[in-house]
Amino acid sequence: xxxxxxxxxxxxxxxxxxxxxxxxxxxxxxxxxxxxxxxxxxxxxxxxxxxxxxxxxxxxxxxxxxxxxxxxxxxxxxxxxxxxxxxxxxxxxxxxxxxxxxxxxxxxxxxxxxxxxxxxxxxxxxxxxxxxxxxxxxxxxxxxxxxxxxxxxxxxxxxxxxxxxxxxxxxxxxxxxxxxxxxxxxxxxxxxxxxxxxxxxxxx
Amino acid sequence: xxxxxxxxxxxxxxxxxxxxxxxxxxxxxxxxxxxxxxxxxxxxxxxxxxxxxxxxxxxxxxxxxxxxxxxxxxxxxxxxxxxxxxxxxxxxxxxxxxxxxxxxxxxxxxxxxxxxxxxxxxxxxxxxxxxxxxxxxxxxxxxxxxxxxxxxxxxxxxxxxxxxxxxxxxxxxxxxxxxxxxxxxxxxxxxxxxxxxxxxxxxx
DNA sequence: CACGTTCTGATGCACTTGCATCGTATCCGG
DNA sequence: CCGGATACGATGCAAGTGCATCAGAACGTG
Numbered sequence: 001x002x003x004x005x006x007x008x009x010x011x012x013x014x015x016x017x018x019x020x021x022x023x024x025x026x027x028x029x030x031x032x033x034x035x036x037x038x039x040x041x042x043x044x045x046x047x048x049x050x051x052x053x054x055x056x057x058x059x060x061x062x063x064x065x066x067x068x069x070x071x072x073x074x075x076x077x078x079x080x081x082x083x084x085x086x087x088x089x090x091x092x093x094x095x096x097x098x099x100x101x102x103x104x105x106x107x108x109x110x111x112x113x114x115x116x117x118x119x120x121x122x123x124x125x126x127x128x129x130x131x132x133x134x135x136x137x138x139x140x141x142x143x144x145x146x147x148x149x150x151x152x153x154x155x156x157x158x159x160x161x162x163x164x165x166x167x168x169x170x171x172x173x174x175x176x177x178x179x180x181x182x183x184x185x186x187x188x189x190x191x192x193x194x195x196x197x198x199x200x201x202x203x204x
Numbered sequence: 205x206x207x208x209x210x211x212x213x214x215x216x217x218x219x220x221x222x223x224x225x226x227x228x229x230x231x232x233x234x235x236x237x238x239x240x241x242x243x244x245x246x247x248x249x250x251x252x253x254x255x256x257x258x259x260x261x262x263x264x265x266x267x268x269x270x271x272x273x274x275x276x277x278x279x280x281x282x283x284x285x286x287x288x289x290x291x292x293x294x295x296x297x298x299x300x301x302x303x304x305x306x307x308x309x310x311x312x313x314x315x316x317x318x319x320x321x322x323x324x325x326x327x328x329x330x331x332x333x334x335x336x337x338x339x340x341x342x343x344x345x346x347x348x349x350x351x352x353x354x355x356x357x358x359x360x361x362x363x364x365x366x367x368x369x370x371x372x373x374x375x376x377x378x379x380x381x382x383x384x385x386x387x388x389x390x391x392x393x394x395x396x397x398x399x400x401x402x403x404x405x406x407x408x
Numbered sequence: 409c410a411c412g413t414t415c416t417g418a419t420g421c422a423c424t425t426g427c428a429t430c431g432t433a434t435c436c437g438g
Numbered sequence: 439c440c441g442g443a444t445a446c447g448a449t450g451c452a453a454g455t456g457c458a459t460c461a462g463a464a465c466g467t468g
Contacts, residue, residue, distance in 0.1 A: 028232040042447045111319045131383040170374030178328045179335040246417045
């Protein structure tokens, strides 16, 4: 048997290099040579890991999709001290909005892929799956909040989840565009959630 | 004097060619040759109009920014039969969300520029200006609605405008990503607006 | 009608791109 | 300790890139 290489690990390394470069100068501007240099491997190694550039980009998208989903899921699952459903909702959405400075790269990459989705069905498929998963997550949180009586019963969890998700993504874009500071975006998001919670105690 | 050429018109033609190509395959993937072919002029003509590729892209962004802003403003100004403030608000936002099929290209281009804004201060500046203008427009509409008593007085127009704008942009992204059909996105947007309007008649 | 100015589009050029190739270094089972 | 399978990285290659250049066409003016 030949020399052993942890391919999964290398693929992940390369994927992160790809993300770094995408954030720096756009999705089509990443070249195999630059990726190799950024990842600290040779060009040949990159070509061995991914048969084509498209494959590489697709893997990078799946990589960060998984990353984002996992962060949100862990935020929910690993909550040792049981939190109020409402704060859980706030924190999860804040995380999904990728507002903190460290997530900026991920936000840029995510948006780059969304932009190219209409031009590539494979990209679009990954994005649809991820969005569906995230929507399910948020809707579940809302239902949980309704169980604990923190969220008004008359709200439709699915509809509200759609609104929340779109709002979060829109704020992400606005922060990238420089229209909002991250803190401002967070405040807007929080205000909308507060609105949902306190609203219509008269109808309940 | 030499042969007369309408440069403004040509620049606009080229800008639209650029947008078409950006929508087709991304922002860095547009080449001067392709732009020239798409616009039906020679490469030399393109180079005479724009000193550099960056200039060309920047002009294209300004072009569609103006296009989007103008559409929204006209929707408001040219309303011959005075409409209810609420429907005006709905229609304007629906237009800003670029949801109809013909606006898909513009949505893609817009998102492409947002994605690259962090990498180019000049792009970011144009985006900031446009967003500021749109925000002002929406806030104005809300205040107008408050004057006509259609919109609850206790709402902060600026805050609600921020939320609405972010929601619209988020829905645009979701449609591009294939997560929503345009009609669905429109419904979500409309529902949020309805919510704003009917809400809290008890507090007024 | 010719002049001179402006504009044009083809071509050149240096460079980068994605991908294929290939000799060599690296490892493991025997 | 060695045979052979495997991964490596350098190099090659055709295609495409942005931009510069330039001979000539196209025009308004004298």
